[in-house]
Amino acid sequence: MSTRVVAIVGSYRREGATASAVEAILEGARSQGAVTQTIRLGERPIEFCTNCRQCTQEAGEERGRCAQQDELEQILSAAEAADLLVLASPVNYYNVTAVFRRFEERLLGFAYWPWGQNSPVLRSKRRPRKAILVAAAGMPGFLIPIMTGAARTLRMAAKMLGAKPVGQLWIGLTAGKPDYKLPENTLRRARRLGARLAQSA
C-alpha cells in the first residue's frame, strides 16, 4: 500500500516560504509513490479549545472526542491514518503562528486528565507514525531551534499526534521582501527529505 503523507500547515500565505517548502517535501514524497494531502489550518473552521476537558475524562488509549462540532475530527482522522506527518509553521513572535497553536490546543483528547488530577498523561506512548518538522522565519534558519519556541512546539504537536520526528527543515532569511521565493537549493533539500522519508515511512 502507498505511504500516506499528511501535511498540517499553520501559515497564512499559500505561496509563502512555509507552504512552498511543504509542497516541495510532498513533491519528493509523491516521486516515491506516496499519496499526499495538505491541511491548511487557516482555511479550516477550527474553534478554540474551551478548556471544558470533556475529551480528557474517559480513561483508555482511545483519543477523547471534542464536544465542539467543527472540522477538527476530520483533520485528526486524516492525521491518524498517515504514515508520515509534515508539521509546519512560520515563526511569529518567536513561536508558531496563532492558527497552529489553536490547533495544538485541540489535541488534548490524546491525553487522559480527569478532574482532580494535576497534570495530563498521554494516553499512549506509542508513536506509530513519523514526522517532518518545518518552520520558516526572518532570522537565520539555524537560530530557529535555538532562539525560538517553534521547534519545541512542533515537537510537542508531533508527540500528541503519535509521531516521532525524523526530519526537520528550519528555513531562515525569508522576510526580506514581500514576494520572497525559496532558493532552488532549499527546494531541492526539501524534495530530497520528502523522498527519503516517504520511502522509509
Ligand SMILES: Cc1cc2nc3c(=O)[nH]c(=O)nc-3n(C[C@H](O)[C@H](O)[C@H](O)COP(=O)(O)O)c2cc1C
Ligand atoms: C506577526 C509576525 C511576527 C513575526 N515574528 C518573527 C519572529 O519572531 N522571528 C522571525 O525570525 N521572523 C518573524 N516573522 C517573519 C516570518 O516568520 C517570515 O516572514 C515567514 O517567512 C512567514 O512565513 P510564510 O513565508 O510561510 O508566510 C514575523 C512575521 C510576522 C508577520
